[in-house]
Amino acid sequence: MDLPAYSPDWNPIEHVWDMLGRRIASRQPPPSCLTELRRALLDEWCNIPQDQIDNLILSMSRRCKACIASSGRHTPY
DSSP states (O other): OOOOTTOGGGOHHHHHHHHHHHHHHTOSSOOOSHHHHHHHHHHHHHHSOHHHHHHHHHTHHHHHHHHHHTTTSOOOO
16 A cells, blocks of 8 residues: 555654644643743643543544545545
């Protein structure tokens, strides 16, 4: 199977980074220095619910099928 170059659909960690980025962006007040950012990242990383990670893993077969069906072009993921 040919893989589309650099497709985030094939890389579940990209979706985890997106979850983490959204969680950091929603913090009030936002981190104001590197030390606070590091602490916030570690905190949010530990608090990503396991069911979200499990759902991401379980979605991989659907993602693969969507990539194949779209011939490597855009997918809804």
